[in-house]
Amino acid sequence: MARGDDHKIDLRDYPLTGRFLAGRMRTHMNAAEKATMESLIVETRDLEANQRIVHTGKLCNVSTMLIEGFMIRSLESEQGRHATSMHVPGDFVDLHCYALKRLDHNVDTLGPVKLGFVPHEAITRVMNEQPHLARLFWFSTLLDAAIHREWIMKLEQLTVPRRMAHIFAELQYRLVLVGIGQGDRLETPLTQSDLGDICGCSVVHANRAVAQLRSEGLADFQRGTVTIPSLPALHKYASFVPDYLYGPGKLSLSPDDLAGKTP
Amino acid sequence: MARGDDHKIDLRDYPLTGRFLAGRMRTHMNAAEKATMESLIVETRDLEANQRIVHTGKLCNVSTMLIEGFMIRSLESEQGRHATSMHVPGDFVDLHCYALKRLDHNVDTLGPVKLGFVPHEAITRVMNEQPHLARLFWFSTLLDAAIHREWIMKLEQLTVPRRMAHIFAELQYRLVLVGIGQGDRLETPLTQSDLGDICGCSVVHANRAVAQLRSEGLADFQRGTVTIPSLPALHKYASFVPDYLYGPGKLSLSPDDLAGKTP
């Protein structure tokens, strides 16, 4: 069955959590686990743009599934906001709060979003009774860490225009993984000021980077909508290699791996 | 009981894993869990400097506890090595490999080290039978993610000399947490070239940063040994606030938190 069909079926049967780990380990979840997952969400809520759902240092007893929309994870300093990563639908955005209890950062909505809330007692039940699902939860938090590592490398390695190209490429790829993305287009609620926070540069420089990507025909950013004339060209410019996202590819688990064979 | 005493006792009773989560959630481990932890290590090995124990993309079925010495986690590009973080004794350096199976990065020894190996079947047993210990394992991998996030912010926020000061401050703090560190001194196997890989700059610039920290009396780096005239001054210069390391402080769990009280 084609991946696209999987998406459609999972979204029909599991409208709240059908995108969780889509394109990654979701194929390792059986129907019972998918049903458990869906039942964990005790409440959904629609929020406007620029709402904070996780505050640095605040105790939390609920974790949040991003069902629709975009969110941003950031740290704050005297110099303003520093984004560490973005979130797309299907991300269990503050699952790690279950183990950490107080988070070191903030999580904000970017545009309007639809969220699902999971109480930590429910996660404890999963830990006690469903170790395989618990392991998938663990996996999903480690994915964030892998994305952090890649971004550290990109910050050390790339100029701002290339970093920005990398952000566009990553977002496009992640949206495709969860069945939303298109090949040549990307709709986000981002402003150029957000891009500056994400790329670790000033708004002014973010603007120049946008202009440069535009003039070189690599990506056209207009009020949040990114048009990509050539995805391969963008990938090359940004040195984007999606392995670290653990989609289908070099790092994903093969059936042989699961059988415990050592190569 | 003072923390120092805890350290001594745990190291006597658990010589291989007595530093695991020391200064953090180790106080939440009971004696049975500490004993389980110690028994997970089926083999120890001493390695020389510059050995690779985790290779990008290679399937792994064993995770590694760093018992003595230092390790570095890095990604490689055409431009060379990019460090994402360092490890000190007590770190379960590639525990996340249990859930990810193939890692996106490399882990290398810096100087000589002593390592302990834990087969993944043993971790599966913990997942199935000891959910509380499993949660502590999860916590320890999330600690790495928190350190990554802080580093992302520092890369976006600080100049190279300040980043380097931050590295020194973080290392000193983490060593104290696991009972090794001193207040004004730090012995590492790092070269200035390593510092460049860590701070995301060229060797030449790393050298200038070392020289600047020296001339300003903030830290004196000589063949791996760092002397710190004034820890508060170093912290201030680097905007170092250790909360993100989840030691005793703002983000650590209080007894009230555990009782499930919502403030």
Add this chain to the structure above:
DNA sequence: CGAAAATTTGACGACTCTCAAGTCGAGTGG
């Protein structure tokens, strides 16, 4: 329409890069 937010442009200075050359220190062979 008018106000606020977002985007754009210019000028100048600071940070960091590369290239190139030179110095210092520890170990090695004669």
Add this chain to the structure above:
DNA sequence: CCACTCGACTTGAGAGTCGTCAAATTTTCG
């Protein structure tokens, strides 16, 4: 013991990237 060698460290010069300040323009929305 000394000369040699190799890696680590140091220094200088010129160029590119990026920040800040300041101001203008465009878009959004009430």
